[in-house]
Amino acid sequence: MRRRRRRGGRGRLRGRRRTPSPRHRGHHAPAPPRPGSRGRLHGPRRRSSAVQPRHARPARVVGTGAAQHDRGRDPERADHAAAAHRSAGPPEPGGGPRGRPRTARDPAVRPRIARPPGPVGLVTPPAVRPGHDLRILVAGGGVAALEVLLALRERGPAPFRTTVLAPGDRFRYRPLSAYAGLAPDASRTVDLARFASAVGAGLVCDRLGSVDAEAQVVTTAHGGRIAYDALVLATGAIPRAGLPGAITLGAPGDETALTALVTRVRAGTVGRVAVVVPPGVAWSLPAYELALLLEHAAPAGTTRVVVVTREVRPMEMAGDGFSDAVEALLERRGIAITTSIEPDAFDEGRLWLPLEGAPEVDAVVALARPDGPALPGVPCDDRGFVAVDARGRVPGLARVWAAGDVAAHPVKQGGFAVLQADVVAGDVADRLAVTGRAPRVAAVPVLRAALLDGEGTLYLRTERADGELRTTVSDSPLWWPPTKIAGGRLPSWLAAHDAHGEADAGGPEALLGAGGA
DSSP: OOOOOOSSGGGGGTTSOOOOOHHHHSSOOOOOOOTTSOOOOOSOOOOOTTSOOTTOOOOOOOSTTTTSOOOOOOTTSOHHHHHHHTTTOOOOTTBOGGGOBOOTTSTTOOOOOOOOSSOOEEEEOOOOOTTOOEEEEEEOOSHHHHHHHHHHHHTOOOSEEEEEEESSSEEEEOSSGGGTTSSOOOOEEEEHHHHHHHTTEEEEESOEEEEETTTTEEEETTSOEEEOSEEEEOOOOEEEOSSTTSEEETOGGGHHHHHHHHHHHHHTOOOEEEEEEOTTOOOOHHHHHHHHHHHHHSOTTTOEEEEEESSSSTTGGGOHHHHHHHHHHHHHHTOEEEOSOOOOEEETTEEEBTTTBOOBOSEEEEEOEEEOOOOTTSOBOTTSOBOOOTTSBOTTSTTEEEOGGGBSOSOOOHHHHHHHHHHHHHHHHHHHHTOOOOOOOOOOOEEEEEEEOSSOEEEEEEEEETTEEEEEEESSOSSSSOOSSTTOSHHHHHHHBOTTSOBOSSOGGGGTTOOOO
């Protein structure tokens, strides 16, 4: 007798599309998405030819328009129109409309990029406040980038959200570590995620890959896309070997060689050392500082130190006042100087000089020659540096600024980077805040340096007034705290916080004696 099927049960699926059973699909079927969910699939997905294996993941980036496809917009569009355009909110990173996974047909889909070693992707999100829709992206993780962030915070509440794009999750403040123990080392390592959180910014750990100024989108080295309303380039310079065969001051690969040389100098087993200022270096103070420190470290009468420079006078770019002070100090300490010459190489114990022969020396230390990063999408000079105007704006690119060593200024110095960062931060804030303020006037360039000689510190300050360079020289500090990087907000912040960004790490005296750049 045939049993009658009860109503209900499987009959409830009548009129609905049935999900194929695993027997027909060849694997477990995914559960259908719940109403209101993002529709995330829990089962295996059919791979598209445009997508690489699942173990390769793209760098994740913060929201506020980051990691999303940007179809381009007029960079000069009014800010209120931009805010209205974004009022609906950005799509989820990596997602399509309504959160559905993107497919190969979606124009925004792109191959997945292998996740690099180390922390890459979203570390901390930016602070989100109602009405704060404008986005500032600061690319870089060095002094200039952090100074821009501190300067923006100092200006108080503003209608924008800030994100820093840094190559790593740590900032290392090492003003004198290059001297291999010849000077007090006030090195500090700061957690960038905590620092960014303290200043109300987000952090993305990745490198800048390229800039699309027309679409106002940055692509990172590992495939992330970050939209911005203002972009500050502070990626720094790339140190190159200054002289073939010589030890390069500050180069990571030459730290061991310089440390060994310092040990021999202190033991009195080195007869003659040459310190070279190569072409392409305008800020030569580290060469004279190193020469003075080496002479002070050597036992009396054991080591002779000579400086070889392409300059006509020491520190000539800072004016006669700087040159007079440095020359007097070198003469008093018995350090010789050979000017207006560019050595060819150091080989087999000889320093090869054009038209001058090859004097014998035991060791040669040369300053690093900086090169620019030549950022794709950004106009650069023949050495890869970014051209800027008096306010730090990049000519030809709307809403793009540059500060620090990446900018095409001849002076590559921490204190000068601080001045640039301050001007750029003010101009960015005025540009985005729509306050009706008059255009910000660039600050008068001031060069401040503290020259360590092993016996004391010589403080120097040069500024342009009435078309002339005026220099002040003093044995007492000309700024406070008297740190390696003069006049910035960062040394004071470091003095007041520990490595984790917590307050009170010993006060300003924790960084005293660090000297000046």
